[in-house]
Every structure is written in C-alpha cells, then in structure tokens.
Amino acid sequence: MNSQIDLDSIPIIDFYTLDLKKTGTPEWNSAKSQVRKALEDCGCFEASFNRIPPELRKATFGALKEFFDLPLETKKLTSCAHQPLHGYLGQYPQNPLFESIGIYDILSDIEGIIRTVVVESLRLEYKEPRTTEKTIGLGTHTDKSVITLNYQNQVHGLEVKTKEGKWINVKPSPNSVVVICGESLNAWSNGRRHCPEHRCMMSGNETRYAVALFSFFKAGYIVKVPEELVDAQHPLLFNPFDYSEYLKFRQSKASLSQMPLKAYCGTGI
Ligand SMILES: O=C(O)CCC(=O)C(=O)O
Ligand SMILES: [Fe+2]
Numbered sequence: 001m002n003s004q005i006d007l008d009s010i011p012i013i014d015f016y017t018l019d020l021k022k023t024g025t026p027e028w029n030s031a032k033s034q035v036r037k038a039l040e041d042c043g044c045f046e047a048s049f050n051r052i053p054p055e056l057r058k059a060t061f062g063a064l065k066e067f068f069d070l071p072l073e074t075k076k077l078t079s080c081a082h083q084p085l086h087g088y089l090g091q092y093p094q095n096p097l098f099e100s101i102g103i104y105d106i107l108s109d110i111e112g113i114i115r116t117v118v119v120e121s122l123r124l125e126y127k128e129p130r131t132t133e134k135t136i137g138l139g140t141h142t143d144k145s146v147i148t149l150n151y152q153n154q155v156h157g158l159e160v161k162t163k164e165g166k167w168i169n170v171k172p173s174p175n176s177v178v179v180i181c182g183e184s185l186n187a188w189s190n191g192r193r194h195c196p197e198h199r200c201m202m203s204g205n206e207t208r209y210a211v212a213l214f215s216f217f218k219a220g221y222i223v224k225v226p227e228e229l230v231d232a233q234h235p236l237l238f239n240p241f242d243y244s245e246y247l248k249f250r251q252s253k254a255s256l257s258q259m260p261l262k263a264y265c266g267t268g269i
Helices: 026-041 054-068 072-076 183-188 243-252 260-265
Strands: 012-014 044-048 087-092 095-105 117-126 131-141 147-152 158-161 167-169 176-181 198-204 208-217
Touching: 012 026, 026 044, 054 117, 054 208, 072 087, 095 131, 117 131, 183 260, 243 260
Parallel strands: 012 044
Antiparallel strands: 044 176, 087 095, 095 117, 117 208, 131 198, 147 176, 147 208, 158 167, 158 198
16 A cells, blocks of 8 residues: 555555464564554555454444333433543434444453553444434544454444545444544654544444454653654654643643644644
8 A cells, every 4th residue: 555545445454364472473473564564655444354253243232232122311320520431422413313432441451451551441333314414423533542452343434534634434344443543642653653634424224333452551651752753854843741740731622623733842843
C-alpha cells in the first residue's frame, strides 16, 4: 500500500497463519511490517483471524442485546457520574441512536504491559434508523487510546477518514477485529503512527452492536516521546504529558474535535 494511493478500504492483515508465540519468524516479520505500514498510512487495519468461534459471537452480541433491551431506569443504575465512559451512557439528543456501557477490564499482566497500560471497554448499541438515508450514530472523533480494538456484529457503519480526507466504509468480516491507532500512540510515536478520525453512520433496519476495547496509559504515567524518534526530519511534536491530566482537560473542552491532544501538549509544530 502506498500513502499516495487513494484508499477504498482499510488494509487487511492476516493473523491466522501466525504463531503468536514464535516471534522473529519470516511470517512474524512480514506481519510486523504490514502493521507498521498500515498504521503509518491509514492509522487502522482489519486484523483477520479464522478462530473467532460463532458461539462466542452469538453470546457476545446476545448479551449486549439483553442489556440494551432493559428498561432505561435499570440501565441507568450502572451509570457512574465521576468516571467518564464508565457505566451506561446514552439519550444524547445529537446521537439519538447511540447507547453504550463502559466496563473497566482487568487483564492478567502480559509481560509487564499492565504496569503502564490499562484496558477499558465500551459496549455499544446503535438503534436501526429505519431509513435508507445515512444518519449519524456516533460523530467524528479520534480515540484517546493507545490502540482501540473494535469488534462488531455484521451491521456495518464504521467509517474512517483517510489522510486525503476521504471517508471509507469499514466492512470487517465476522472473523476480523478492526485495529485503530489512538491519540496516545500518535503522540508517543511523535506523529509517526497516524490517528484517524472516524465515525459511525447508520442506515437500514438492523441494530448495530460493537465492542470497543481501548488501551490507555495508566494514571500518573508520563507519556514521553522516545529520544530516538526525534531528529531533524522529525522534530518533537508533543511535550511529555500525564494521561490522566489530559483526560481532565478533554472533559473540560467537550467541543474540541480535531486532535485535542495537540491542543493540550503539542509543541506547536
Ligand atoms: O464501532 C463503532 O460503532 C465506533 C465506536 C467508536 O468509534 C468508539 O467507541 O470510539
Ligand atoms: Fe472511536
């Protein structure tokens, strides 16, 4: 893929032939360079597996439907005013199709990663708009995360904006997870990994369910661009920042849309 090419779809990278425990093999190195190129050029890709059991899909989206079908008052019992994204969110006049529930996921420590990165997930529902006209499900935004993993039922709606400014529809297979670079990875990599704007546009008569898994830097961890990523061609784009302080800034500036992290700690370049 070439960054000059006008993309029609996001790159698809095969993971099902990879033995994830064997690093350094030619297959591993090939997948690694494909991931790197996809995140540089487009900031996202479809990770394709052949191992997502249909029963797991059914159970996942069945549980989501069960939750979102509960009466509003019951769903609201999970709301958590002091923790943004946690618990039930919805009933926004500007996004009437959208509802979500945020859950803090504790993963077992993978090679020390949990010391610096935590994972939170959002279960999303978009009601069917019952119109062929495209209707906003979730407005244009960038994710605050390091990386977002997105797994959806087969009701498409996710759209990603290319560097050239074109919206492309993301239509992952049932065996794929969509990987999106977030603002934190964009900043940490000194802008070398692209953080794409994306949105959800709905049409038709089916409800969309999606699970988004966000990895974040832990509160108190100072995110700093490694020295080796700064040189004459790549001047420092972001000053060091504390992720939890950034979250507070973002909450106080709800109207900020494009790359608020740049507004918070960008060096002005
Ligand atoms: O899959 C979707 O509908 C988009 C979700 C999303 O972008 C988000 O939760 O940040
Ligand atoms: Fe997002």
